[in-house]
Amino acid sequence: MPATDLLGERDAWHLLRRAGFGAHAGDVAEFAGLSRAEAVDSLLAVKPSAAQGPGATMFGTQALERLEIWWLRRMASPRYRLQEKMVLFWHDHFPSGVAVINRLESLAEQNAMFRLHGLGPFRDLLHQVTRNRAMLEYLDGRRNKLGAVNENYGRELMELFTLGPRDEDGNDNYLQFDVRGFARALTGFYYDDVKKPFVYMAETRFDSANKIVFAGRPFQKNGVLGVENLDGTSFPAATNVLDALFAHRDELDRPTLARFMVRKLWAWFATPSCDAALVTELTDAFVASGYVMSELIRTLLTHDAFYGEEARSATPKTPVEFVIQALLALGVKTSWRELPRHLVQMGMQLFDPPGVEGWQHGPAWLAASRYLSRMALAQAIASGRSGKDGFTFRPSVPEGATPASLVDGALSQLGLEVSAATRQRLIDYLSGGSFGSESWYEMKLRGLYALLLSLPEFQIH
Amino acid sequence: MRISRRSFLKGATASAVLAGTHVLGFATRAAAAPADAPILVLVNLAGGNDLLNTVIPLDDVGAPQRSLYQALRPDLAVPLASLGGLSIDADPLLGTGLALHPSLAGLHSLYGQGRLALVLGAGIAGNSLSHFEAEKAWFFGRPDVLTDTTGWIGRQLDLGADGLPHSVSFGSAVNPTFDALLADSLGISSIDRFELPDDPLWQWRDGAERGEALRAILDEARLGASETVARSGRLVLDQADFLSGVETSGWGSQLEADPFGLGRDLREVASIVRHDVLNPGAPSGFGFYHVRLGGFDTHSRQGTLDESWGQPQLFAQLSHCLGGFQSDLDAIGAADRVVTLVYSEFGRRAAQNSNGNDAGTDHGAGGALLLLGNRVVGGVHGAMPRLDQLDATGNLAVTTDFRTVYAAVIDDLLGGDHSVILPGAPFAKLPVIQA
Numbered sequence A: 001m002p003a004t005d006l007l008g009e010r011d012a013w014h015l016l017r018r019a020g021f022g023a024h025a026g027d028v029a030e031f032a033g034l035s036r037a038e039a040v041d042s043l044l045a046v047k048p049s050a051a052q053g054p055g056a057t058m059f060g061t062q063a064l065e066r067l068e069i070w071w072l073r074r075m076a077s078p079r080y081r082l083q084e085k086m087v088l089f090w091h092d093h094f095p096s097g098v099a100v101i102n103r104l105e106s107l108a109e110q111n112a113m114f115r116l117h118g119l120g121p122f123r124d125l126l127h128q129v130t131r132n133r134a135m136l137e138y139l140d141g142r143r144n145k146l147g148a149v150n151e152n153y154g155r156e157l158m159e160l161f162t163l164g165p166r167d168e169d170g171n172d173n174y175l176q177f178d179v180r181g182f183a184r185a186l187t188g189f190y191y192d193d194v195k196k197p198f199v200y201m202a203e204t205r206f207d208s209a210n211k212i213v214f215a216g217r218p219f220q221k222n223g224v225l226g227v228e229n230l231d232g233t234s235f236p237a238a239t240n241v242l243d244a245l246f247a248h249r250d251e252l253d254r255p256t257l258a259r260f261m262v263r264k265l266w267a268w269f270a271t272p273s274c275d276a277a278l279v280t281e282l283t284d285a286f287v288a289s290g291y292v293m294s295e296l297i298r299t300l301l302t303h304d305a306f307y308g309e310e311a312r313s314a315t316p317k318t319p320v321e322f323v324i325q326a327l328l329a330l331g332v333k334t335s336w337r338e339l340p341r342h343l344v345q346m347g348m349q350l351f352d353p354p355g356v357e358g359w360q361h362g363p364a365w366l367a368a369s370r371y372l373s374r375m376a377l378a379q380a381i382a383s384g385r386s387g388k389d390g391f392t393f394r395p396s397v398p399e400g401a402t403p404a405s406l407v408d409g410a411l412s413q414l415g416l417e418v419s420a421a422t423r424q425r426l427i428d429y430l431s432g433g434s435f436g437s438e439s440w441y442e443m444k445l446r447g448l449y450a451l452l453l454s455l456p457e458f459q460i461h
Numbered sequence B: 001m002r003i004s005r006r007s008f009l010k011g012a013t014a015s016a017v018l019a020g021t022h023v024l025g026f027a028t029r030a031a032a033a034p035a036d037a038p039i040l041v042l043v044n045l046a047g048g049n050d051l052l053n054t055v056i057p058l059d060d061v062g063a064p065q066r067s068l069y070q071a072l073r074p075d076l077a078v079p080l081a082s083l084g085g086l087s088i089d090a091d092p093l094l095g096t097g098l099a100l101h102p103s104l105a106g107l108h109s110l111y112g113q114g115r116l117a118l119v120l121g122a123g124i125a126g127n128s129l130s131h132f133e134a135e136k137a138w139f140f141g142r143p144d145v146l147t148d149t150t151g152w153i154g155r156q157l158d159l160g161a162d163g164l165p166h167s168v169s170f171g172s173a174v175n176p177t178f179d180a181l182l183a184d185s186l187g188i189s190s191i192d193r194f195e196l197p198d199d200p201l202w203q204w205r206d207g208a209e210r211g212e213a214l215r216a217i218l219d220e221a222r223l224g225a226s227e228t229v230a231r232s233g234r235l236v237l238d239q240a241d242f243l244s245g246v247e248t249s250g251w252g253s254q255l256e257a258d259p260f261g262l263g264r265d266l267r268e269v270a271s272i273v274r275h276d277v278l279n280p281g282a283p284s285g286f287g288f289y290h291v292r293l294g295g296f297d298t299h300s301r302q303g304t305l306d307e308s309w310g311q312p313q314l315f316a317q318l319s320h321c322l323g324g325f326q327s328d329l330d331a332i333g334a335a336d337r338v339v340t341l342v343y344s345e346f347g348r349r350a351a352q353n354s355n356g357n358d359a360g361t362d363h364g365a366g367g368a369l370l371l372l373g374n375r376v377v378g379g380v381h382g383a384m385p386r387l388d389q390l391d392a393t394g395n396l397a398v399t400t401d402f403r404t405v406y407a408a409v410i411d412d413l414l415g416g417d418h419s420v421i422l423p424g425a426p427f428a429k430l431p432v433i434q435a
Helices: A009-018 A025-031 A036-044 A061-075 A078-093 A104-117 A122-130 A133-138 A152-162 A176-185 A235-247 A256-269 A276-288 A293-302 A319-330 A339-346 A368-382 A403-414 A420-431 A438-454 B002-019 B026-032 B065-072 B102-112 B131-140 B152-159 B207-220 B224-243 B261-278 B310-332 B403-413
Strands: A211-213 A225-227 B039-045 B055-057 B098-100 B116-123 B167-170 B186-188 B288-293 B338-343 B367-372 B379-382
Touching (some): A104 A122, A122 A152, A276 A293, A319 A368, A319 A403, A403 A438, A420 B207, B039 B261, B102 B116, B102 B367, B167 B261, B186 B224, B261 B310
Parallel strands (some): B039 B338
Antiparallel strands (some): A211 A225
16 A cells, blocks of 8 residues: 555545534544544445434424524534534435425425435435435425426436436536436326325326437437437336436537536635546446445545545635634534524525525625625634533633644644744734733734634635 | 724825826826716616516507406406506507506606606517526626626626726626626625635734735736736725725715615615715716616415515515605705616516415516606606417517617616617617606
8 A cells, every 4th residue: 555545644634624614623533543444434334214303394494594503513423424414415406495385394304315315325315315205395306296396306317317418518508408308207106285295106297208309419329319218107207307318418429417516525625626537446446336426435535535625724614614624623512592593694505595496605605795704603613611602612821831732733723734824923913012910911812713713725625 | 983994095005106007096086077977777687577567558459358267267366446546548559558567656657757668568579487597687788698798787887997886786696687898897795895804913003014015916916817806906995994984874865774685775776876976076987887676586375465585575675765765865956867777587477376375477588667856857658568378488579679779778767779788779768768
């Protein structure tokens, strides 16, 4: 095994921030020294779980906050970190939210479905999503029926969930004709809230005529890929239409869906841009595995490129990552009560994505209001002395500490690297005023942590 | 405990003055934004607003518009009986009678005053019916949207970049219309919330020192990704101090009772404009605003007349908010400077997709664009797409390239040159702005 395959401390921080929601320095130390494969194996050693948060049949702010808190606590648990990182990915990829769905129970159910299938075969997940109550409501699938075709889910299924509108050279991946074909093939899924609150295929609502999709595309040997629904009565009818997505190939005869998902996963775990050769390499592994998500993730998280400079320290953290990383690294105790409110202000209310495209990642997370809200949360966490504002944080002061040693200690506690000039500013801040006098001491130290969590370097990873 | 939260920001601002770099000195602001400078307010109806139930055909003059409208939309067609007193000028091309939706009555009175321009069939040819591709075309002012680029207003701002932000987006993230290579842009959720809460450490009087330290660190950041973040951080510190001086309520706004949403956002826009009118020596420097109203993606339950749900509910809100905003501008004495441009990524399918209350419409093409203000040329512009000439997907044609409106706004409102802003220029300007 090459020496470079062993995780250094810096690699361990990187892995635990990206594959989870951060870590405590002690946790980092346990990962440092492992090989990449050992480390990733241990993150993936989590059983599929059907754990479901508390839902309610009617929407209410308190019920929503209970569900959010239930999920946030799981995210912060080291055991579930990668599983929950993927649940969050899927919530962003296949969004549904309270803006459309009153029944919180449906959202809790969808969230549990992501937990159960999120690391397994993508094909299974896509089936689950297609027959999921929250999604059938969010994108009108349950209103899509014979004679009243609703294109909403059929279009977004291709555009946002599996293929993307165009390939890398700008060629259309599908046409309006295909959107119609998909929408028709997906008719008939139905549930109602009272009598039959489970999803079933309503025969009379199903358009059983054959549909043709992706007609005339180069990958079609005989010119058409008919989406045949032989009896029109059961889920296997939809199996065919979803298979068409896996069969789709771009103008260069490459698997469109796999490349699309690889790019999205790379952006989620590493950085938005992905070199074309790397896309191909990861795509090959993904296809060879039978589209198993955990196998793609294993390849990705052990790849040299994931540990390269381009893949780290350049991506704004999501608000959820920002806050849980801070809590874990600093060992902050929290009632979690205040976090839903802070997340709204930072621009990321769970179970309420802004639209079918999910959250806008990148610099948008640090628009003025949102960055200001991070500064406010940094202040609340750092000053949490008695849990009054929801946080209890006790900075430790070793014997014989100096301003310089305290700054260095706090930086390594957070796994932060800053410039020499910034380090000096922090030392100067800590030394200013009446450093050393007992009553000012703790205040200054808390102020230092508020500053650290507000630094540009802590907003990105 | 106002003093507490102020101290951090005061510290941050005071040290900036000493550093002399990123200071928003009032003299600089004033030079950058003369008191008679034009102001553009962009209102995005997100999701794709349905043209045919915004501007409704009344008869079959020139083409069977009314008959086909009713045939295509048995459950969604607004009945003639509900359209009394809402008619506007006839379609410029066909001569068909037209009316505004009943829930847009407030806009109808602005139309009567010659302060509303309606651009019919607005869009861009070759729209793929994707929300995200279509809205990029509007944001960027160009049809080729494969890679993200700068916004059409962002490019205009770059031409005069002076290190100060001149644009504000409500809804917390910066709208891509303002994305620029040089010009910074402010994204806020609300002025009232743009403030640090009480500093729990205030009793130690530490805020100012901490603010100074952060300011210095942000000023010194010069490399890599953290520099981009630091830029945003400097903007936060600069603007928090300024915005806390803007009165957002209690001055008699018609939108005083709107605690959130479009009404609140437009009241806050009016509040900044008012602040600038009252403080000509220390203006905000802001000339461009972006606000958003979502919910127009009416694939189902679009609704026809009932204002408690669907598109009529959105229209009632829009009409109330735009009417209130225009009244506020009149009262402030700024109505001659401000033009409001209302846009949506596309219109919707001509035919309804289901029956009864479930009826909605899928993604479409030709849409409606609105301009409001004393500087607009009121009336009907462009042309209503013909319902007997739908395209192969059953959609309304795009009769008016929206770039012909952008060109008029750039040249005739902003005093710019659209040929350096809009790829594919020159465009024949649609005469929507009084020159």
